[in-house]
Amino acid sequence: MDNNVIDQSKDITILELLDRVLTKGVIITGDVVISVADIDLVYLGVKLMLSSVETMEQLKAGKAIKEI
């Protein structure tokens, strides 16, 4: 079994990064804030990425279950 648990895969790193920067961190709301349009659309793309990562990880995990 691979002992390297720190993930180096580009997909997961980008997914985790986008999830954080689009939905976490300090947020400012109110009338004085300039809004950026379409951030929701970018996050929708992140959710789609999550689905593909899940499928990939599901395949890996499925293989592990068969092996035990």
Place this chain on the structure above:
Amino acid sequence: MGKMIYAILSNTNSDKLNALLFGMKGISGENLITVTFNEISAVVSHIKREELIADQASAIAFAGIIENIGQHFTLLPMRYGSMLESAELIQKMLEKNYSEFQQNLQKVENQSEFGLKVFCDSEKLKDEMRLKSETDDNPSVKSDEGIKKSVYLDYMNKKLKEHHLEEKLLNYIDVVIAEFTEKLTQLNAVSKIKKRCTATILIDAVFLLKKEKKDELVQVVKDSQNKHPELNYTLTGPWPPYNFVDINLK
């Protein structure tokens, strides 16, 4: 013209901060500068309204800037898209929320965030559990005088078994979480854990701990992965403390 805000940080070493920001560019190519109130600074860059495009590349560039600064300073990362019209408004925002920023900066001082996702096909895992517990006395609705063997009874038994297996799966997840959180408590890590997020993500956790404890965290996760080879662990980080700043500025 507006100001994109990247991070809030302590300005006790302004020379070091200015040296770091010298030459660094914001997402629209403008220089990064600071707006300061007392000992708190916001790292910002000018941005024109027509440059306000939301796409993955801009969000990644935004995060990259925070990441760079975060390697040298304790900071509070801003969510992508945090912009105010002018430096004056940013200064007022810093003044109004000064104590909250100070408290949050103290909370995350010299700490890093890590993310852990534990993947598994829960249906396959439940199939395994079903096979292993075939000899167990699973609960079922018994046919008696009142309830004749029927489609209804079959349905009830099927649902009961599904519920029983789901309960077993949740117990199993709880055991896995308890194993590693016990060790993480010894590292003084702060954890936020969600379980059974989707059919595939059994555990989605974030940890905040001292930067120098990274190797110990990796070891805890490795040990847990080795103990549960049927699961697939993915640890990412170190990240700026995105999940540990609960500030919503008005």
